[in-house]
Amino acid sequence: xxxxxxxxxxxxxxxxxxxxxxxxxRRWAGHIAVGSYDLGIxxxxxxxxxxxxxIDVSPLMKYLVEGRDAARLLHxxxxxxxxxxSVGQVVYTxxxxxxxxxxxxxxxxRLGETSFRLTSAEPSLRWLHMNAVGMEVTxxxxxxxxxxxxxxxxxxxxxxxxxxxxxxxxxxxxRMAPNLLAGRAVTISRxxxxxxxxxxxxxxxxxxxxxxxxxxxxxxxxGIVPCGILAMDMARVEAGLFMLDVDYTAASHAWIPGQKxxxxxxxxxxxxxxxxxxxxxxxxxxxREARDGxxxxxxxxxxxxxxxxxxxxxxxxxxxxxxxxxxxxxPILKDGRQVGYASTxxxxxxxxxxxxxxxxxxxxxxxxxxxSLEVTVEHHRRHAPATVVAxxxxxxxWKRK
Amino acid sequence: MTSARYDVIxxxxxxxxxxxxxxxxxxxxxxxxxxxxxxxxxxxxTEEIFPGYRFTEFSYVVSLLRPEIIRDLELPKHGLKILPxxxxxxxxxxGDYLAAWDDHDLTRRELxxxxxxxxxxxxxxxxxxxxxAKAIKPVIGLVPPDPSSLSxxxxxxxxxxxxxxxxxxxxxxxxxxxxVTQSSADLLDEWFELDPLKGTKSASGIIGTFLGPRxxxxxxxxxxxxxxxxxxxxxxxxxxxxxxxxxxxxIASSARALGVEIRTGATVAKVIVTGGRATxxxxxxxxxxxxxxxxxxxxxxxxxxxxxxPGHLPGEFVDAIRxxxxxxxxxxxxxxxxxxxxxxxxPGEGPLHRGAISISPSIDYIERAYxxxxxxxFSRQPYIDMIIPSMIDRDMAPPGHHVMSCFVQYxxxxxxxxxxxxxxxxxxxxxxxxxxxxxxNIRRAIVGKQVITPxxxxxxxxxxxxxxxHGELLLHQLFFLRPAPQWADFRTPLPGYYFGASGAHxxxxxxxxxxxxxxxxxxxxxx
Numbered sequence: 026x027x028x029x030x031x032x033x034x035x036x037x038x039x040x041x042x043x044x045x046x047x048x049x050x051r052r053w054a055g056h057i058a059v060g061s062y063d064l065g066i067x068x069x070x071x072x073x074x075x076x077x078x079x080i081d082v083s084p085l086m087k088y089l090v091e092g093r094d095a096a097r098l099l100h101x102x103x104x105x106x107x108x109x110x111s112v113g114q115v116v117y118t119x120x121x122x123x124x125x126x127x128x129x130x131x132x133x134x135r136l137g138e139t140s141f142r143l144t145s146a147e148p149s150l151r152w153l154h155m156n157a158v159g160m161e162v163t164x165x166x167x168x169x170x171x172x173x174x175x176x177x178x179x180x181x182x183x184x185x186x187x188x189x190x191x192x193x194x195x196x197x198x199x200r201m202a203p204n205l206l207a208g209r210a211v212t213i214s215r216x217x218x219x220x221x222x223x224x225x226x227x228x229x230x231x232x233x234x235x236x237x238x239x240x241x242x243x244x245x246x247x248g249i250v251p252c253g254i255l256a257m258d259m260a261r262v263e264a265g266l267f268m269l270d271v272d273y274t275a276a277s278h279a280w281i282p283g284q285k286x287x288x289x290x291x292x293x294x295x296x297x298x299x300x301x302x303x304x305x306x307x308x309x310x311x312x313r314e315a316r317d318g319x320x321x322x323x324x325x326x327x328x329x330x331x332x333x334x335x336x337x338x339x340x341x342x343x344x345x346x347x348x349x350x351x352x353x354x355x356p357i358l359k360d361g362r363q364v365g366y367a368s369t370x371x372x373x374x375x376x377x378x379x380x381x382x383x384x385x386x387x388x389x390x391x392x393x394x395x396x397s398l399e400v401t402v403e404h405h406r407r408h409a410p411a412t413v414v415a416x417x418x419x420x421x422x423w424k425r426k
Numbered sequence: 427m428t429s430a431r432y433d434v435i436x437x438x439x440x441x442x443x444x445x446x447x448x449x450x451x452x453x454x455x456x457x458x459x460x461x462x463x464x465x466x467x468x469x470x471x472t473e474e475i476f477p478g479y480r481f482t483e484f485s486y487v488v489s490l491l492r493p494e495i496i497r498d499l500e501l502p503k504h505g506l507k508i509l510p511x512x513x514x515x516x517x518x519x520x521g522d523y524l525a526a527w528d529d530h531d532l533t534r535r536e537l538x539x540x541x542x543x544x545x546x547x548x549x550x551x552x553x554x555x556x557x558x559a560k561a562i563k564p565v566i567g568l569v570p571p572d573p574s575s576l577s578x579x580x581x582x583x584x585x586x587x588x589x590x591x592x593x594x595x596x597x598x599x600x601x602x603x604x605x606v607t608q609s610s611a612d613l614l615d616e617w618f619e620l621d622p623l624k625g626t627k628s629a630s631g632i633i634g635t636f637l638g639p640r641x642x643x644x645x646x647x648x649x650x651x652x653x654x655x656x657x658x659x660x661x662x663x664x665x666x667x668x669x670x671x672x673x674x675x676x677i678a679s680s681a682r683a684l685g686v687e688i689r690t691g692a693t694v695a696k697v698i699v700t701g702g703r704a705t706x707x708x709x710x711x712x713x714x715x716x717x718x719x720x721x722x723x724x725x726x727x728x729x730x731x732x733x734x735x736p737g738h739l740p741g742e743f744v745d746a747i748r749x750x751x752x753x754x755x756x757x758x759x760x761x762x763x764x765x766x767x768x769x770x771x772x773p774g775e776g777p778l779h780r781g782a783i784s785i786s787p788s789i790d791y792i793e794r795a796y797x798x799x800x801x802x803x804f805s806r807q808p809y810i811d812m813i814i815p816s817m818i819d820r821d822m823a824p825p826g827h828h829v830m831s832c833f834v835q836y837x838x839x840x841x842x843x844x845x846x847x848x849x850x851x852x853x854x855x856x857x858x859x860x861x862x863x864x865x866x867n868i869r870r871a872i873v874g875k876q877v878i879t880p881x882x883x884x885x886x887x888x889x890x891x892x893x894x895x896h897g898e899l900l901l902h903q904l905f906f907l908r909p910a911p912q913w914a915d916f917r918t919p920l921p922g923y924y925f926g927a928s929g930a931h932x933x934x935x936x937x938x939x940x941x942x943x944x945x946x947x948x949x950x951x952x953x
Binding site for chain 2: 029030031032033052054055148149150151154166277278280282
């Protein structure tokens with residue numbers, strides 16, 4: 026009974042809890058999730074960028090959408106052209122309310138002609154059911170029945186090849202295929218949240234521990250490292266990937282209209298297929314916005330290192346950098362006037378730059394625009410010069426190859 | 427015969443009276459509070475009915491007490507502490523339970539166990555209700571303008587209200603329109619499928635009303651209770667250190683420090699009227715006090731039908747006050763216990779003992795309880811909201827022992843044949859029997875019990891009809907209609923006589939807004 030007063034544990038808890046020596050636990054969608062397995066996160070971060078990092082991503086919400094109208098339902102609630110998806114294809118998408126304001130984002134995998142898997146950050150059962158009225162489709166939540174691991178990093182393919190029945194060499198970016206890992210039936214998609222080469226492995230809960238063990242054993246020679254969500258948080262900023270509740274507020278949670286965002290504002294123009302046939306929720310609002318251009322946009326910001334160093338030098342200090350991604354809203358100014366804010370900022374160990382995901386008013390979101398980011402230097406408010414850049418900050422050539 | 431001269435005399439030392447007095451004194455006025463009982467607090471009192479066991483006798487939880495009152499009157503300096511009451515557990519007839527914990531993820535997990543659909547709907551519902559509460563909240567802090575009046579003050583108030591209404595989205599307006607007209611059962615049926623969830627949520631829509639969850643207007647009362655939840659730190663229901671009497675004690679202490687004179691054991695006979703103006707107060711013992719202004723913090727019936735001779739008030743107004751509905755519908759059973767009640771659904775001592783335990787398995791259960799009350803009976807299977815104050819504040823009972831506060835609805839004031847000792851005893855027995863179904867050890871743990879009927883609320887706390895809100899929270903008794911049309915701005919047809927208690931806008935609960943707003947209006951009129 027007492028476990029009902031606790032957060033949920035993931036199917037890998039028996040393993041991850043033994044490794045999480047610093048007891049650095051975080052909360053993720055009603056679960057406890059490992060923040061980091063080391064006191065610092067550097068080793069885990071570099072496993073993502075230089076080796077293979079094994080991340081427990083089981084708290085992701087997972088839904089199975091099946092039936093004759095499965096594609097129709099997903100086509101209706103997302104701005105992606107779902108009917109054109111081939112079996113085994115994965116798409117990333119945001120979805121909106123009727124006003125074109127983002128509710129959530131996630132991936133859709135076409136498992137078969139009439140079956141799909143949807144992942145989301147927030148519970149979505151109600152939204153799916155509301156939109157499925159009159160359709161021949163069943164939606165089953167699989168969050169707790171299905172475990173998920175993310176294996177990220179340039180060596181991730183080699184690790185999988187060492188423990189899977191079918192080699193992964195043929196699996197293209199954003200494609201999924203069934204496989205056998207340690208003799209267990211899994212599906213593996215070439216997806217992730219790091220912007221590196223990487224895969225996500227989906228399995229039944231009963232297979233979770235054997236799969237974990239097999240991956241760690243097979244990965245030993247490739248430098249596999251169990252990795253917490255803090256290192257992933259740094260990597261996802263470098264990859265230009267945003268996060269619900271950090272970089273945007275779900276329209277259904279917003280107190281005021283100003284807290285809502287459209288996919289075009291979030292830089293997801295490429296994932297809004299306005300040329301797709303038929304109605305989808307939010308279509309009219311998004312068409313209008315596409316014509317006029319978004320009033321805001323999420324873009325990248327690179328802080329001028331010399332400028333930042335100078336601010337610290339003036340206080341007699343060497344430059345200071347936070348040890349992990351900072352989830353604080355920081356004002357961005359242009360000629361002394363606030364034109365936006367940073368929602369996540371981080372030091373990028375691979376780029377050796379201080380970078381941020383920022384929301385800027387039109388026209389300041391054009392790459393090359395010079396602005397300044399508010400920083401607190403020795404308790405004083407200062408402004409570091411910075412430049413607007415296109416996302417992502419970091420994209421290795423092997424990510425898609 | 428005394429004849430001290432005061433600026434303001436406040437009749438009634440309940441929380442509203444004390445708050446008004448404190449604000450008036452803070453503004454430099456010489457204030458006297460007259461309280462009939464030997465203790466202050468009115469319905470917000472803590473009394474040691476059995477030696478060592480302290481009962482928070484009537485009102486037992488706090489959520490709506492206005493934070494600015496707490497700050498203005500420096501109540502924390504005077505001992506106020508509102509301790510968290512972190513959960514609500516509803517025991518079910520099948521031996522299971524439904525809980526709402528003080529953590530979103532845990533509550534979601536618990537609800538999901540019963541109904542995944544409702545788990546998601548509950549998130550959305552609480553956001554929608556919170557937004558509606560936020561939208562309607564500014565209205566509560568407003569002195570209700572009279573829509574029929576063309577006075578500058580009323581027109582300005584209406585304009586402000588109109589501007590505010592226009593600032594709300596269309597969706598919000600429709601939602602609020604629906605909320606003020608719907609029954610809580612209809613509202614909850616739109617959202618949820620789970621009976622105990624709907625039952626438990628509907629309960630806050632009927633508290634203090636003589637209505638059932640299927641009566642229109644109860645959805646608004648649900649919203650009323652959400653007000654307390656959007657104030658950041660004051661988000662949840664709390665239990666005041668030393669019981670609700672602790673709140674009164676803190677306010678009284680603050681008032682005294684500000685120079686207020688409080689006289690207990692001072693029963694008011696009538697308001698003295700000279701030259702068409704209230705000029706003082708006469709006590710039953712013959713003492714008289716004069717003042718420039720008299721404010722009543724008693725219930726509307728006493729304020730206008732008992733303290734003032736009818737000749738001093740317009741007949742139409744007197745009629746309106748006579749028609750004002752104050753039917754008490756609830757009782758209390760306060761129990762001293764030698765051990766904790768053991769609930770079969772969650773054996774052992776656990777978090778449920780630190781929160782509310784609600785006997786509300788379904789809307790039908792509560793509606794059925796209402797049916798009996800409608801025809802003059804107390805409910806055979808009543809809605810009960812229990813808390814165990816001694817688990818939150820160990821000073822409430824001797825070590826190892828406990829006190830339990832049970833709010834019980836329905837117990838009609840006008841019970842068939844009238845309330846007497848036998849009926850009170852039977853009512854108490856019904857409550858114990860109902861609890862016993864879920865916590866079988868309760869009977870053997872009883873050291874003492876105090877059963878309070880609406881008649882007792884009237885007798886002890888002096889509230890006519892025994893209604894805990896001094897008047898039902900009915901749509902036709904709210905805002906500019908509370909307590910009577912054209913007189914919702916804390917003034918009365920008798921010059922120099924003001925009214926500021928739960929029977930005034932914005933209504934009841936240990937909120938203090940009426941007392942504060944009344945003081946504000948008295949000061950505004952001061953020349």
